[in-house]
Amino acid sequence: MSKAPELDLCTINVPVNANLLFKYWDEECVIYNNLSGETHLLEHYGAELLSSINEQPKTYQTLLKKLTTDFDGSPQAKIAGHLENILTHFQELNLIEMKACD
Amino acid sequence: MKISDLPTKKLAYQLKDQGIIINIGPYCINLSSTLATVAVNLKTHYGTYNLATKEDITDFYINVDAPSLSRRWLRPQAVFSFDGHIPFKPLPQPQAFAMFEWGLNWVVANNAHNHLIIHSAVLEKNGKALIFPGSPGSGKSTLCAGLVTQGWRLLSDEMALLSLKTGLLTPIPRPISLKNQSIEIIKSIPGNFFVGESVHDTAKGTVAHMSAPQNSVERSHELAKPSAVIFPKYRNGAETDLSPLSKGRTFLALADNSFNYHVLGETAFSALTTMIDQCKCYNFTYQDLDSAYETMDRLIDA
Numbered sequence: 588m589s590k591a592p593e594l595d596l597c598t599i600n601v602p603v604n605a606n607l608l609f610k611y612w613d614e615e616c617v618i619y620n621n622l623s624g625e626t627h628l629l630e631h632y633g634a635e636l637l638s639s640i641n642e643q644p645k646t647y648q649t650l651l652k653k654l655t656t657d658f659d660g661s662p663q664a665k666i667a668g669h670l671e672n673i674l675t676h677f678q679e680l681n682l683i684e685m686k687a688c689d
Numbered sequence: 690m691k692i693s694d695l696p697t698k699k700l701a702y703q704l705k706d707q708g709i710i711i712n713i714g715p716y717c718i719n720l721s722s723t724l725a726t727v728a729v730n731l732k733t734h735y736g737t738y739n740l741a742t743k744e745d746i747t748d749f750y751i752n753v754d755a756p757s758l759s760r761r762w763l764r765p766q767a768v769f770s771f772d773g774h775i776p777f778k779p780l781p782q783p784q785a786f787a788m789f790e791w792g793l794n795w796v797v798a799n800n801a802h803n804h805l806i807i808h809s810a811v812l813e814k815n816g817k818a819l820i821f822p823g824s825p826g827s828g829k830s831t832l833c834a835g836l837v838t839q840g841w842r843l844l845s846d847e848m849a850l851l852s853l854k855t856g857l858l859t860p861i862p863r864p865i866s867l868k869n870q871s872i873e874i875i876k877s878i879p880g881n882f883f884v885g886e887s888v889h890d891t892a893k894g895t896v897a898h899m900s901a902p903q904n905s906v907e908r909s910h911e912l913a914k915p916s917a918v919i920f921p922k923y924r925n926g927a928e929t930d931l932s933p934l935s936k937g938r939t940f941l942a943l944a945d946n947s948f949n950y951h952v953l954g955e956t957a958f959s960a961l962t963t964m965i966d967q968c969k970c971y972n973f974t975y976q977d978l979d980s981a982y983e984t985m986d987r988l989i990d991a
Contacts, residue, residue: 610962615937619958624951628937
């Protein structure tokens with residue numbers, strides 16, 4: 588999947604008025620989205636990433652830095668691709684919005 | 690006073706007149722009908738249920754009757770109505786009692802939002818309630834009826850009522866709906882239980898109802914603590930197999946099996962996570978009922 592050119596300039600946040608509820612069990616997490624009424628099952632790491640965005644909007648670069656630290660030793664391109672997949676998935680589920688920075 | 694205390698003629702008269710008000714689990718149902726088959730089956734399957742007292746407040750008004758004068762004689766049909774509304778198409782009159790059962794499921798599932806309602810059987814033994822969610826054909830009702838013949842308490846064959854207030858399961862014991870081959874399987878089990886007449890050519894095939902045990906009806910007020918969630922799957926020739934299922938996947942499956950998860954929203958999420966926290970979760974494949982009984986007993990004893 589090719590990265591959208593503006594992605595690395597994006598701010599990522601959960602939708603306005605979203606109240607995401609998280610419940611972790613072992614390596615899984617179920618997340619309730621009050622805006623869609625849907626519940627999603629995510630693996631633990633992805634849920635923590637979403638939780639951090641839920642606490643406070645993050646820039647793409649901030650998230651990339653976090654993943655680079657968490658997956659120390661992995662090639663940067665692979666990490667960036669992984670992050671892009673996660674964010675695209677979250678966006679498809681209406682769990683996040685991505686806005687271009689001013 | 691129980692329904693069985695009413696002579697059949699008087700029961701039929703009251704059903705035709707103002708209806709009778711029955712305590713079924715946490716609800717008071719006003720049922721009226723002019724159909725003899727409804728009166729007979731009501732006495733057969735609900736004889737041990739209490740009639741409501743003057744202090745009880747009726748929750749739902751249900752009528753099962755012939756639709757019009759012409760259809761009373763020509764291939765007679767039955768119509769189900771709830772609070773004056775007719776939610777389903779008429780069915781052949783021999784299916785009138787089954788229609789009452791299906792209709793009552795619909796009424797509770799669509800209106801009882803003080804509970805999270807999950808499509809599942811619920812049985813209890815030694816204070817531990819097991820929840821058996823299942824889609825049609827999964828073998829849920831067969832396993833449920835089988836366990837009832839072994840002395841398990843029936844909370845429901847059709848719906849788990851998870852109290853949003855207490856986190857406990859509210860019993861609503863009613864006749865178990867057996868279909869097709871499972872009718873003869875259950876009838877062949879020795880024991881003191883009753884399976885009514887088979888009704889053929891329904892949308893679900895041949896259907897017969899097994900009465901809820903008297904003990905289960907009498908203990909309708911005793912809520913039960915959820916202990917395990919078990920997704921049954923009857924498979925011909927299969928070895929009995931109880932495999933752990935992750936709590937996350939269990940959650941999604943229960944939400945999918947719930948009638949009102951989307952209605953209750955965050956409240957349902959919270960109630961379901963709390964329940965799953967205290968439950969063990971499994972997939973269960975079976976063919977042989979005796980082996981299934983042993984597995985469930987071991988689970989309870991563990």
